[in-house]
Amino acid sequence: MYNLLDILAEIPDPEIPVINIVDLGIVRDAKMISENEAEIVITPTYSACPAMFNIEEDIIKLFKEKGIKANVITKISPIWTTDWITDEAREKLRIYGITPPEKGAHEDHLNIPKKCPRCGSENTRQISRFGSTLCKASYQCNDCLEPFDYFKCH
């Protein structure tokens, strides 16, 4: 008997390799549908997340190595939210230098300060609402001056 989620957790997010696709909440379902065939349901983070193509390929490749044929299905609904990112993954993001998103919030209604992932200061400023990937915005710490990425609530 395979533990499919354990296998899937070996696959890092292509753009933020410190967290895996299960931690990120992209994997919505995984089950064996016959002796050597699995059905994996994934959901995109953003409509245009370019990593989705890689993730599908990575899943098929990894399962093939284990002798399983993976059928990957992409479903949009229910729509992905940053609330699905596990607490463990949030801490991994912070250590990696990305401020994790708040839970249960929408970015537009969010007035709480973004904590610097390096020194923990709340005295930070937004440099750009956008960043190097669709899921991030750019900030800078006013105390330690470190520029950092912030994972937007979505």
Add this chain to the structure above:
Amino acid sequence: MNPLFNYLLKVADDTLIFGQRLGELCGQGPYLEEDIALTNIALDYLGQSNNLYQYAAKVQDLGKTVDDLAFLRLEKEYLNCQLSEMPNGDYAQTILKVYFFSVYQKILYTILQVSEDAQLAAIAEKSLKEVKYHYTHTSTWIKMFAGGTEESKTRLKNAVENLWEYTAGMFAETEGEKDLSQLGIAPNPQDLYENWKFLVAEDFRNFGIEIPENEFMQKGSRTGYHTEYFGYILCELQYMQRTYPNCVW
């Protein structure tokens, strides 16, 4: 004629052409952070188009792919609004265009997310989160332009005058759209338009911008008739697929 297929093209072609136009600014933005902002928004648009074309191809059921629909139709088969074709112009015009479109998309997707068509509803719900963020970004800039220097105010005023007559075109109907509206699949475009005018008027009042008195509106959006700019956009957009048929990335 399939009304749902037409409707999906209408929504998808808008985001495709808006995305293509913003993509022109890749590496040319006024400064690095805004360059990234514009291309991020462009990428969101392309993702939305991709989801919609995928569904349209399924609805059409002729074995077409997303690429066929995006790259291999003729000019008259595109149902995007003429506003999407307008040149980027200066930064006031670039931002104002996206602002007008974001207000429209916000209302559109809010209604579509409870559409009787489950797949369209899912795509709308997904896109709405992205569009809200575009609205926040562009309305912040417009507020800044409106409260800025004489130069920024003049440029914003010029942009409003240039683009205003193309705004009604966003709400032009496609063939069969009324039937979809009666089935609860798509919203009534006239209601959308009233809603849009109300929200823009409210924002403009807050920003201190005047709405042009001239009520003239350009006609022909979503009928296959385009502005003179469209041919050039298609040339660039379709170049690779026309020159190297079936090439893949």
